[in-house]
Amino acid sequence: xxxxxxxxxxLSVPEGENLVLNxxxxxxxxxxxxxxxxDPGKGLTSLLLIQSSQREQTSxxxxxxxxxxxxxxxxxxxxxxxxxxxxxxxxxxxxxAGTALIxxxxxxxxxxx
Amino acid sequence: DAGVIQSPxxxxxxxxxxxxxxCKPISxxxxxxWYRQTMMRGLELLIYFNNNVPIDDSGMPExxxxxxxxxxxxxxxxxxxxxxxxxxVYFCASSxxxxxxxxxxxxxxxxxxxx
Numbered sequence: 001x002x003x004x005x006x007x008x009x010x011l012s013v014p015e016g017e018n019l020v021l022n023x024x025x026x027x028x029x030x031x032x033x034x035x036x037x038x039d040p041g042k043g044l045t046s047l048l049l050i051q052s053s054q055r056e057q058t059s060x061x062x063x064x065x066x067x068x069x070x071x072x073x074x075x076x077x078x079x080x081x082x083x084x085x086x087x088x089x090x091x092x093x094x095x096x097a098g099t100a101l102i103x104x105x106x107x108x109x110x111x112x113x
Numbered sequence: 114d115a116g117v118i119q120s121p122x123x124x125x126x127x128x129x130x131x132x133x134x135x136c137k138p139i140s141x142x143x144x145x146x147w148y149r150q151t152m153m154r155g156l157e158l159l160i161y162f163n164n165n166v167p168i169d170d171s172g173m174p175e176x177x178x179x180x181x182x183x184x185x186x187x188x189x190x191x192x193x194x195x196x197x198x199x200x201x202v203y204f205c206a207s208s209x210x211x212x213x214x215x216x217x218x219x220x221x222x223x224x225x226x227x228x
Contacts, residue, residue, distance in 0.1 A: 032216070034216045034217065036219075041224075042221065042222075043204065043219045043220055043221040043222050044204070044206075044219040045219075046216050046217065046218070046219075049216040089156070091156075100146055100158045100161050100169065101146075101158075101206075101217060102158070103148075103155055103156040104155070105155035106155065
């Protein structure tokens with residue numbers, strides 16, 4: 001059974017710092033991996049999706065990497081801003097098109113000005 | 114497109130009452146998912162549909178929960194009778210298998226409180 005773990009559970013940094021959020025999964029036979037952002041009391045916003053054949057994806061100050069063989073992904077946030085404060089969720093889809101995403105419990109990020 | 118639309122946004126009900134949550138997926142999407150989010154357990158998959166047919170309902174916690182998708186543009190999640198431990202945020206999401214690179218789109222969720 002696929003399990004997704006995110007470390008740390010919470011992170012506080014000063015504005016401007018570069019940071020890395022970690023995600024690990026137990027079954028390396030994944031179809032893709034998706035990073036989401038969730039603001040308090042809100043829904044999930046997709047940030048980046050990495051197909052199993054890809055090593056990384058970039059969007060603005062965000063860069064997500066994938067090492068399928070080791071069961072790991074990282075989300076790198078450059079030059080963090082207070083507006084980046086949110087919970088970041090990692091989710092994987094097993095190696096079958098159309099199957100459901102399995103989520104980690106998230107990392108809650110707080111960026112202070 | 115207006116995205117995935119869920120209603121109501123908030124629901125407060127008394128224990129024992131029936132609760133119905135609604136979801137309208139993105140037009141053209143062929144997969145629909147219901148998730149539940151709590152502080153303790155995070156996001157858990159309850160059930161998902163492909164072309165309106167339930168594929169996996171192993172996450173539905175008990176017989177008190179039921180879900181239907183009568184057509185491609187509407188789904189319901191019903192809890193009868195509701196219990197305080199059902200209090201959570203319920204999310205609906207949809208995706209299109211032909212565009213795997215686009216991933217999932219989530220609705221804004223329904224916050225359910227059972228008192």
